[in-house]
Amino acid sequence: MATKIFIIEDEPSIIKLVQHNLEKEGFIVSSSLNGNEGLKELKKFQPHLLLLDWMLPDLSGIDICKSIRRESNLKNLPIIMLTAKGESEDKIKGLNSGADDYITKPFSFNEVLARINALLRRSEPNTVADNLEYEDLKLDRIEKRVYRGEKHIDLGPTEFRLLEFFLVNPKRVYTRDQILENVWPNNINVESRTIDVHIRRLRQAINIGGKKELIRTVRSSGYSLI
């Protein structure tokens, strides 16, 4: 899924510059020229990251930031503050109000891009890389395909998500609860044993032609990708 970015900034020239370039980079971008309206649209748009100007005609960036951090479903939204204020005091105020990063004007687009990527990499590993690899296993998120070496592997949707999840942190052991939470759609209730069945199917699919087993069972803990 493409990454969505929302911009709240009152200077049209900046919006134009940033929005255009971000779209060229493959992001889906939406923006607003003022605070109150921006806050509303933001909730509809559900972005993966917010670029937020400090000085706005109505609400201040700080207020927006605080307001966002109070909303339970936006609590973790990565926020980059965008502002002319370069004083150290201001940076601290900005960061403490809940922003994750802070860029002072004037800035180059490349700096914005680098910080966006750094922040996205941190906040949600799966929004960045298009494909994941481990040993001779390759998963392409765009094509939704999996390969073991040269061989193409057909996976059902759940097995695909399961493998995708494991590939983000290979070697790490996950409990069944963690797997459920991350691989299954929210608020769904399935038996934890259901996972075992999907693990089995995934194993069967990726262990082709006598190749090495790639999923490790850790008794009383869970599973890991080797």
Place this chain on the structure above:
Amino acid sequence: MATKIFIIEDEPSIIKLVQHNLEKEGFIVSSSLNGNEGLKELKKFQPHLLLLDWMLPDLSGIDICKSIRRESNLKNLPIIMLTAKGESEDKIKGLNSGADDYITKPFSFNEVLARINALLRRSEPNTVADNLEYEDLKLDRIEKRVYRGEKHIDLGPTEFRLLEFFLVNPKRVYTRDQILENVWPNNINVESRTIDVHIRRLRQAINIGGKKELIRTVRSSGYSLI
């Protein structure tokens, strides 16, 4: 557990300033004055965050950054670059090498603190390896694996918890009651002799190939990890 921060920076005055103030904030801080040594100590110290200088006498901060991102158990270590280079180009290079944030000198301590907190807030708890080591014994809590030297050791769940418990305070002697209380699930009742059997199993597992005995019996008291 307190948050551990590691600093690699060649200017003693900066180390002193930052380290002292961070400790006042309740962090556990360790530091190194150069790259190669720092990288080694870092792996032992297992910090939750790294403050990394760009310009170092031997390795550059960029190289250290890249090297860290290649280590599977340090992949998610939050890194803040600390440097005199303020040019936009450099920032991009720094962030793209895998750093999560970037502070230019001169900085105020409060700005460093604000950025540290912003980054820690963002980073997923538990992604940083809380590994335990003693002599050539290594226990990885994330991967749930144990190594003696290079050799991988397979342990059952109880033996794993037992070793984990001993590794927190090596050399300390624990009574069977203390072991029961800390290693066994609450409200379970097992004979104290059961511990002896698990100790034996653990011993057998970790004393591979004529290596030195690591568990000491203290008659009429209990056991300790040497």
Place this chain on the structure above:
DNA sequence: TAAGTATGTTACAGTTTTGTTAAAAATTAA
């Protein structure tokens, strides 16, 4: 030294956890 106490070792039965299969239920595609 011998008796008494503490620990080492082993085997095994019972328990828990995981693997595997098949069929019912749900979802998606035609």
Place this chain on the structure above:
DNA sequence: TTAATTTTTAACAAAACTGTAACATACTTA
């Protein structure tokens, strides 16, 4: 709609782990 695919559950099999008892060995002390 029906057909095809996918997901979930349940049931049983297999494997791994646990606790205990029983005996062996080592240490302590009278």
